[in-house]
Structure formats: C-alpha cells, structure tokens
Amino acid sequence: MDQIRRYYESLSSITEAQWNELVPHFKRVNIPKNQFLSEPGQVVKDVSFIESGMLRCYYLFDGRESNCYFAAENCYLADYTSFLTQSPSVMYIEAMEDVTVINLDYHALQNLYKKDIIFQEFGRKIAEWLYIKLSNRVSDLLLLNPEERYYQFIKSDPELAQRIPQYMLASYLGITPESLSRIRRRQMRVAG
Secondary structure: OHHHHHHHHHHOOOOHHHHHHHHHHEEEEEEOOOOEEEOOOOEOOEEEEEEEOOEEEEEEEOOEEEEEEEEOOOOEEOOHHHHHHOOEOOOEEEEOOOEEEEEEEHHHHHHHHHHOHHHHHHHHHHHHHHHHHHHHHHHHHHHOOHHHHHHHHHHHOHHHHHHOOHHHHHHHHOOOHHHHHHHHHHHHHHHO
16 A cells, blocks of 8 residues: 555645545455456446556457557556446456556545545546646647657656557557567667
C-alpha cells in the first residue's frame, strides 16, 4: 500500500484519517500475462492502480488489433468511459506481463466523493491527467509524422518502449512493423 499511498500523496495532502477511510475500499488483484482486466461487452466496475506489470488497451477491427494505450506501474487504468457511465466497454485491456492492480469499485468511489472533498480532488486530478494523456495522443496522431510519433513515444517513456513488442508499438504508432524497423535503422545510423 506504500506505493499507492505515495501516489495519492503526490496528488494532494492526505491525512491519516482520510487514508484510513480509503484503504478498506482497495482490493488487490493479480492478473496473469495474456489475461484480461476487461473485455468488450463488460461493464467496467473498477478503476485499477497498476502496482506492478504492464497492460495494453486495444480495439479489434476486422480481426486486427489496434493498440491505443500502454500503461505500467504507478498509473491508473480502466476503460474510463465504461467505468464512468457504467455502460459496456468497447475495448480490451490485457496483461502484457504478470500484473498486480489495486482496484477501487465504482460505487465505493461515488460514496467517497460524498464523504470528503479530498476524494473529489483525487478523482478530478486523475481525470485531468487522463485527459492530458488522451489529448497528447490525439495531437501526436494528427500533427506528427510516424517518425516523430516514434521519437515522441520513446522520449516520453523510454523504459516502457523497451517492454513493448515491436509489432504492438507499430500498431500504436499507426504504422507497419516494417516501417518501424526502417525508422529504428535510420535512428541507429544517425546515432552511430
């Protein structure tokens, strides 16, 4: 719980009493590699803090996967539209490694919002962080060419980039694995 407590403390001051109010609502869940946190058609009941491991979000179109997001330790993740609206999800969230998450149930969160303004602040700050991530992703796709998208991704999270298979990273960047290989070869020539 120290890891998630540090996360909450980084968002705002939290008193011992507020922390003690929050802790009973957390549920630790282990997800084996290649298993799903959520799938299309399910209503997402929990928002998940990633304690260890990495997850990917993707859509399936005509039998092809389109990766839209990768998340690892110290991040919250869920199909937030499904979570917030309590409607069926349209995306897959799959464990790329063995993953441990700490879940917070939708109804528990709604009750916490009513009990103390600090919990509303946490929810707002997490939502703001997610909005910024989504906005940056959309901007990158619309404004950057594939090579710039690749450099932006590895610059923003070089460790995460090392943990993602090339074909998944290519899908995330909106290019073929062959195009990604060419970009990487050009990068090595420039660096060498």
